[in-house]
Amino acid sequence: MFDILIRNGVVIDGSGAPRRRADVAISGGRVQAVEPGLAKKAGVLIDASNLIVAPGFVDMHSHADRTLPILPTADSLAHQGIATVVIGQCGSSPAPLSERTREIVLAAQRSDDLPLPWERWSSFASYLDTLREVGTSINAVPLVGQSTVRQAVMAFSAAEPTAEQVAEMQEWVRRAMDEGAVGISTGLIYPPGSYASTEEIIALTKPVGERGGYYFSHIRGEADTLLDAVAEAIRIGRETGASVEIAHFKAAGRQNWGKAEQALALIDDARAQGLDISADMYPYLAGSSSLKSMLPEWAQEGGKEATLARLADIEIRRRMSRDMERIGFFRGSEWDKVLIATSPRNRAYEGYTVAELAEAAGKSPHEWVFDALQETELQISMISHYATEENLIRQLRVPWMMIGTDAGGAATHGPLSQGKPHPRNYGTFPRVLGRFVREMGILSLEEAVRKMSGLPAQKLRWRDRGLLRPGYWADIVIFDPDTVSDQATYRDPHQYAVGIHHLLVNGCLVIRDGQHTGARPGQVLAREG
Ligand SMILES: [Zn+2]
Structure with a gap:
């Protein structure tokens, strides 16, 4: 007797392998079997006829660290089939906070229209504990923000740090890594993080590299200075040993569109020379900030x-x-x-x-x-x-390019249903599957699913998540390849994607028949030891 049996579906396992007919059995949060004709009884039967059964998607660039404490159900993300988000991006994580930065954020909170419960944490560990206590519908992989660390030591100063200040910042990074961060992030167009020199970032990323961690970067320029900015990220990777991920890759501004190809070539060269570097993107021609x-x-x-x-x-x-x-x-x-x-x-x-x-x-x-x-x-x-579709297509075809929403997520109800947030909050993954796979034929469905699951899992060195295989955690999305698509638009963004029928996170149904169940089985996928 299984907990859940998904029958009659077409499995795409996330490795890039061709689809095949198979049933999927789940018990104890994990996949027990992926085989045709599994006849055993199950507590819950899901009929997946004419549907694709794939690993839950991994959002490589998420700002949900600021929304999960307020909206733990992560509705607009779950409705895209996202099972896991990588948070703490663009240099900014909610923790760690020094006493001084606590005062600053608490003061700012008084005028904030969507206040985070900042009073609940200071250390990186206590922020992760807050996520666990709140209980989230999806998994979260945490990064520590370089700008957050710089603020903890230097507030908003644009000055070059003293040797003592560098050592102090390194200590904050080390502690966050030892408390569960998988890496560090930078957002090098956003002060005060952007006041840091390359050398300063290298110093802070060294303890990350030593621990086998990651350097996620919103690079120093995505427009006129794109190529220099990519070169800087490559240098930081080489000199620290950290695995590099370039965030929301783009060449912004008409005069720079031709640089996308050159920037991709720079990354290809670095990879050929042995650097672990990759990138992610969202499938829209506009960004948001x-x-x-x-x-x-x-x-x-x-x-x-x-x-x-x-x-x-x-x-x-x-x-x-x-x-x-x-x-x-x-x-x-x-x-x-x-x-x-x-x-x-x-x-x-x-x-x-x-x-x-x-x-x-x-x-x-x-x-x-x-x-x-x-x-x-x-x-x-x-x-x-600022972008051109020609580049979006070029980038989507790159084998090491992954997908990231660059969004915090929203919902059609409650506190995050206001304003006109970027439609990527609702549509990123389904838009790749609908517009770029089904309608335009830019990628095979198997390749798109790999970019959304198996490839991030390989990057993040997961051993039991990100593929649809026996023994793996049952993060599973079940969608209709003929109808999956985004609905959100720039002027009318608050619309859930369609075609995502079911989402399981750690073997628990979060989306069932297109409806959020309210379940919160998400785990914090913290770095271990
Ligand atoms: Zn960014």
Whole structure:
């Protein structure tokens, strides 16, 4: 007698091997058998006729560390078939917090519209314990953020650290690794993490490499400086021994589209020379970030209050404007491609482009951006269009390219149902399977599933997860290859993907017949010893 028996489905096991007809039996959270004609009785029978049975998807780039404590059911992610998220990305993890950074986040929380329960943790271990206590529907693989560590030691200073400060930061990293982080992340366009030199990052990543850990990076530039930024990530990998993952790979801005191929070639060369380096991407032509990330780095030094003070100064605004023209990839001519996503302080902005909003207000786009940042106290986010589908297709075909939502996740109900978040929150994985596999034939279904399960499992060196095999944890998605697709759009994002019929996480049904069951069987997949 099995706990669950999935019958009559077509198994794609995540290794890239061709599909085959087989039943799948599950007991005690693990796959017991994958064979045709399993006749034994089971507590729950799932009829998978005409459906694909595959390993649950792995989201290689997730910001769900900030949503799981608020929305542990991770609805928009589970409805995509995601069983596991890699969190703590872009340099920013919720922990560890020093006493000083605790005060900063707790002060900021008072004006936050979606407060995290920051009071529940300080150390990296206590954040992971919070996830376990809350109980999540999906598994989480934790990274420690380099910017978080830098803030713990240096607050928002742009200064070069002293030798003592470097040693102190290394100690924070070491402790986080020993408490379960699988690696470190950077977000090298976001202050204060971006104030770090390559040497400083190497110093912090050394204890990670020594422990067989990972360096996940939102690299220092995805536009004009893309190639230098990829080269920096390669150097960090070589000098630390850490396995490198480049986040949400893209070449941003029309003038840089030709660089995607060169950047991919740089990574190919590094791989050929033995470096463990790979990348992930999301299948959209637009990205999303906070609106303040358009400001020059110097304008954000010192944190929120200091940034707001600068925005109030006409002379400083002029300097910002000049630098934004010069260095930003959001060229003046492209303000019609920057859409305001979420603006809790003034919802009237949501869903309109900066060009539209500036014109309606009779202001220049820069003026509108500065005013809006002041008005909303920097709590406003954007979606910006900068990619070309030709590159998306090129990247999807790369054998070491994985998939990441770059999203925290949302839901059609509750606190995360507001605003116009990027549709990747709801549609990333189904969009690859629907648009790029079924409609355009860019990849075989077997190859797409491998990029979503077996390949991340290989990267993360899992021995009993990520493939559909006996003895493995039963993270399983069951979907209809003829209907699977994303529904979320930029102007109307809060729509679950369709075609994902069932999702099991650790042998427990999280999605059943397209409905979230409320179950929370997720585990924290922390580094062991
Ligand atoms: Zn990022």
